[in-house]
Amino acid sequence: MPTGTTELLPTIQSRSRNFCNMCRKQSGHYYAATNINDDMVDIEGGETVTWFAASSFARRGFCSRCGSVMLWKPNDEGYVSIMAGSFEEPSSLVGGYHIFIADKGSYYEIDDDLPRYERSSPSFKVLED
Numbered sequence: 001m002p003t004g005t006t007e008l009l010p011t012i013q014s015r016s017r018n019f020c021n022m023c024r025k026q027s028g029h030y031y032a033a034t035n036i037n038d039d040m041v042d043i044e045g046g047e048t049v050t051w052f053a054a055s056s057f058a059r060r061g062f063c064s065r066c067g068s069v070m071l072w073k074p075n076d077e078g079y080v081s082i083m084a085g086s087f088e089e090p091s092s093l094v095g096g097y098h099i100f101i102a103d104k105g106s107y108y109e110i111d112d113d114l115p116r117y118e119r120s121s122p123s124f125k126v127l128e129d
Helices: 021-027
Strands: 006-008 015-018 031-037 041-043 049-052 058-063 069-074 079-083 095-099
Antiparallel strands (some): 015 031, 031 079
């Protein structure tokens, strides 16, 4: 992360690719993130994270120094989504699935065989699905 590092205690899981309009417009492309239980994440420099209530359902964490998008946190869940680009390379992240493909931008194609969901996936609820 631009102003700190993310240390994960367990092996990280697969990442999702989120194509929802809100995420695409905020980031300039689709989100690629992994979900980690709150008690497994320690963010060095966490005091530089500024939270924005993006909806009634969740908030986004930004670096208050440079504005980089770092986190997405549902209000009533025990996990946080960490943007895949925040990790040092090489990372152990692998593609997992695509969500909100109905909102995908028109300027690219999805060209892999990962599972695709029109909205949230069965195991990962976004918004109020």
